[in-house]
Amino acid sequence: MASIHRNAATFDDIEVLRPRLAKSYVELLEAQPGRPLAMFAPRRVGKTYFLDHDLAPAARHAKWLSVYADLWLQKSAPLDAINHALEEALDDVSVPRSGLGRLAKTPVKKIGALGASLDIGEAPARRALPAAAELRLDALVARLAAASGKRVLLMLDEIQALGDVAEGDKIIATLRAVLHKRREILSAVLTGSSQENMTRMLSTAGAPMYQFAQLLNFPVLGDEFLQQLADHFARVHPRKTLALADLRRTFVRIGFKPRLMRDLVKSISAEGLTDIDAGVSRFLLDERQLAGWNALLQPHDLFERAVLVTIAQGRPPMGRETLAALARLPSPRPTVAKVRAAIERLRRAGLVAKGASSGTTIDDPLFAEYLRGLSIETLT
Numbered sequence: 001m002a003s004i005h006r007n008a009a010t011f012d013d014i015e016v017l018r019p020r021l022a023k024s025y026v027e028l029l030e031a032q033p034g035r036p037l038a039m040f041a042p043r044r045v046g047k048t049y050f051l052d053h054d055l056a057p058a059a060r061h062a063k064w065l066s067v068y069a070d071l072w073l074q075k076s077a078p079l080d081a082i083n084h085a086l087e088e089a090l091d092d093v094s095v096p097r098s099g100l101g102r103l104a105k106t107p108v109k110k111i112g113a114l115g116a117s118l119d120i121g122e123a124p125a126r127r128a129l130p131a132a133a134e135l136r137l138d139a140l141v142a143r144l145a146a147a148s149g150k151r152v153l154l155m156l157d158e159i160q161a162l163g164d165v166a167e168g169d170k171i172i173a174t175l176r177a178v179l180h181k182r183r184e185i186l187s188a189v190l191t192g193s194s195q196e197n198m199t200r201m202l203s204t205a206g207a208p209m210y211q212f213a214q215l216l217n218f219p220v221l222g223d224e225f226l227q228q229l230a231d232h233f234a235r236v237h238p239r240k241t242l243a244l245a246d247l248r249r250t251f252v253r254i255g256f257k258p259r260l261m262r263d264l265v266k267s268i269s270a271e272g273l274t275d276i277d278a279g280v281s282r283f284l285l286d287e288r289q290l291a292g293w294n295a296l297l298q299p300h301d302l303f304e305r306a307v308l309v310t311i312a313q314g315r316p317p318m319g320r321e322t323l324a325a326l327a328r329l330p331s332p333r334p335t336v337a338k339v340r341a342a343i344e345r346l347r348r349a350g351l352v353a354k355g356a357s358s359g360t361t362i363d364d365p366l367f368a369e370y371l372r373g374l375s376i377e378t379l380t
């Protein structure tokens, strides 16, 4: 997919824009009224960045009005989060941000002789929005489209958060109904970091998921990003080069996370080194990094941590050998049911993912590398 890039002034300015990819998403939406796109990819690979820097501009270009809601931020009330985002958008459309704009929109009834008493008309009144969140969503979409004269593109980020609330299924059903009813004026893109979660969730709303949403594999960044890193490195260190092949290998190793990749290159650049593998090894031992991983492990008890390490080491977590190893821990006797429950808790915490073919794996490959270096016996 073509992308745009220019010479970056610093490593932090390096970015990859993907307008063609974004345009293709808009076209997919146009071709299938009422059917959302669901794009999923692992954490930190650039989903939100894409919504913000590529998809929103593409929507603007198509004369759509995009509205972004992060469902993770208000995990306990996701539908309210969506409605709130729509309300804000509606405010922006109907009441311009500056105080002057607000006045100017309200017809002035009478101006005093010296202009002293400025008697403004009543603020534009409308029937109150329905209180029930489901109806409110429908009404807000209709109002926003009417007020702006544009199709509304709802960008729902971290949709997998719906999997963790009691009424998640109901919210999906509501979204589905509103998307269908308002298909002339509403499109939606859903993103999430767990395909398994998303598939399970979206299929519970009555029909198979693929009938509801079109599932897309969000493409990770590639050479266009790595080449910019190498180019900038060469500008900073005229006599040194970073081999693209090394960058590619490392990018795979760290799970295609652009910010992490940039930080790694920055750190070896600061020391004038070109051995990126050594850079990654050092990163794995960095105190701040270790503290970060420890913080991830903190909420989990010894048993769950042991299960996590087992998974990282590629051993079947419910196998006999594993159970025997777990039995040596100073915690209650392990059973398959307990292991299963532990995996479920680790999954909810976002530490492991269940792939369609690969079984349960650690979501973050670098974290997995760290965990592989631990052993069950020495866990505390």
Ligand SMILES: Nc1ncnc2c1ncn2[C@@H]1O[C@H](COP(=O)(O)OP(=O)(O)OP(=O)(O)O)[C@@H](O)[C@H]1O
Residues within 6 Å of the ligand: 014, 015, 016, 017, 042, 043, 044, 045, 046, 047, 048, 049, 050, 193, 221, 257, 258, 259, 260
């Ligand atoms: N196209 C890009 N060009 C340059 N940097 C990028 C790009 N996409 C992402 N990044 C960098 O990677 C970081 C993480 O991206 P982003 O937050 O979009 O990931 P995400 O997939 O939404 O993660 P999460 O699953 O945690 O929500 C960004 O803050 C940015 O620094």
Ligand SMILES: [Mg+2]
Residues within 6 Å of the ligand: 047, 048, 049, 157
């Ligand atoms: Mg994100």
